[in-house]
Amino acid sequence: MKVVYIIELTIAAILFLIMTIAMFTRKTKRLRIALTVILLDLCIVGYVGYSYMQEEPIMTLKGQPIVQLEVNQKYEELGAQVQYHEKDVSNDVKVTGEVDTQKPGEYTIEYQYFYGRDKVKEIERTVKVKDCTSPKIELKGKEEMCLYENEEYEEPGYVVEDNVDENLTEKVKIEKKKIDEMKYELIYTVEDSSGNKAEAKRTVTLKKVEKIETEQNEEDTPTSNNGVIYLTFDDGPSLSSTPKILDILKEEGVKATFFILNYDTNGEVLVKRIVNEGHSIGIHGYSHDYKKIYQSVDSYMENITKLQDKIKKSTGVTTNLTRFPGGSSNTISSFNPKIMTKLTKEVVKRGFRYYDWNVSSGDAGEAKNRDEVYQNVIKDLYRNGNNIVLMHDFSGNNKTIEALRSIIQYGKQKGYVFKAITEDTPMLTHKVNN
Ligand SMILES: [Zn+2]
Structure with missing residues (x-):
């Protein structure tokens, strides 16, 4: 109870006492005083009550x-x-x-x-x-990658972690920034729903293709002043590309080599046609899935022998020609350290031969059109040696189909000889990087 109220109520009580005394004395004058005092008293009590009611919390x-x-x-x-x-x-x-x-x-x-x-x-x-916390981009694979200039870049992947947003991994943007002719940077950026940004970088250094280690004997070296071109087609057979490529090869009278993947009944017709028309058939693998095939020596060997058996059943031909998915120099297999070192020895030990390439058409990567495919091939041809040219006959690869005839005609005009790879062809191998 507020002090003011106590004082006011005390005054009222005293006045009430005075009034009571006055009432008992019964004198008119005093009665009047008493009435006045009562009035005053009522006012005070009323005021106190009102103030109390009005008080707010x-x-x-x-x-x-x-x-x-x-x-x-x-x-x-x-x-x-x-x-x-x-x-x-x-x-x-x-x-x-x-x-x-x-x-x-x-x-x-x-x-x-x-x-x-x-x-x-x-x-x-x-x-x-x-949300003031930025997401985090975690790069899989190495932050500093090294590739041969003719090797295709394969993104090893990345994961984004954030305290709030899910699925930011899908929103990562990758920008390619050229540093110089032989080096570029990949910049990965992502932003979360509160605008917090994250960035990660990977540098890719390109290495010149070194003079290839070959098992070339003197007698294998072309004696003429002109080189040999081995056209090779990977990742087929495909219904849309392989027949067109076979048509051009037939018209130009040129033999080539097809490093194939697993195929269905439609593909089997093409596999038979490849063999019947005098081309070489090689094993790229039953599967092209790097994670699976480079998991172990056994899984790789199974991947090629399974296809070898299937080709044998389809065509009667037992082929020992192989090409590693990604090439023997690939670093995509680095999740399994030294696997390529083991495999390159193992396949040879088991009687297979493997062929990388020293000319890349770039048709699975940077080459945007037929002219670029054409230029990529002709600019790298060795006039006095074996040229194993990497191309692809996977589905929809029109730029290669369109460039093929010009490449063949250029080769013929410059005096190159076209051959299909056989077991007598010296192996042409990249430097192993894993
Ligand atoms: Zn391939």
């Missing part, structure tokens, strides 16, 4: 009115303090509103105190949940 927030939180940081409800008629009634405060600390946003918490008949005192608190 005093409400204050415990803690800050605006609270900033990082995502996943715990929100602690401190509540509000209410004083009503000098008493602490904080326990009667009704708190409404929730904060989802896993979702960035602005949340409002309401504090209400009900008093009197239907009066309410209320205040609010704002809780801002912010």
Whole structure:
């Protein structure tokens, strides 16, 4: 109770006492005084009562009115303090509103105190949940990669982790920045829903194709001043490309080599045609899935022998010619250290021969059209040696189909001889990098 009220009520009590005494003395003059005093007394009591009724609760927030939180940081409800008629009634405060600390946003918490008949005192608190943590891009594979200039870049992959957003991995943008002729940088960027950015970089250094290690004997070296071109086609057979390529080869009277993958009954017709028209058939693999085939020596060997058996059944030919998916120099297999070192020895030990390439058409990678395929091939031809040209007859590879005749005609005009690879062809191998 406020001191003012106590003083006022004390005065009222004294006046009431004076009035009572006056009443008992029964003198008219005193009675008048007594009545006046009663009136005054009623006024005071009335005023005190009114003031008491009018008094409002005093409400204050415990803690800050605006609270900033990082995502996943715990929100602690401190509540509000209410004083009503000098008493602490904080326990009667009704708190409404929730904060989802896993979702960035602005949340409002309401504090209400009900008093009197239907009066309410209320205040609010704002809780801002912010995501200030940047996502993280984790690159798989090496941050500094080394490729032969004719080797195709294969993205080893990446994963994005974030405290709020899921599936950011799909939103990564990759930009290629050239540093110089033999080096470029891949810049991976991603942004989360709150605008926090992340970046990762990978540098790719290209290596000139070294003079290939070959098992060339003197008698194998072309005696003429002109080289030999071995056209090779990987990743087929395909219904859309292989027949067209076979047609051109037939018209030009040129033999080539097809390093094939597993095929269905339609493909079998093409495999038979390849053999019947005098081309060489080689094993690229039953599967091209690097993760599977380079898992172990056994899985690789199974991958080629399975296809070898199938080719034998389809054509009667047992082929020992192989080409490693990605080439023997590939680094995509580096998830299994030294696997290529083991495999390149193992396949030869088991009587297979493998052929990489020293001329790449780029038709599975950077070459955008027939002219680029053509240029890529003719610019790298060795006039006095064996040229094993990497091309592809996978489905839809029109640029190669369109460039093929020009390549053959250029070769003929320059005096090259076209041959299919046989077991007598010296192996042409890249330097093993894993
Ligand atoms: Zn391939």
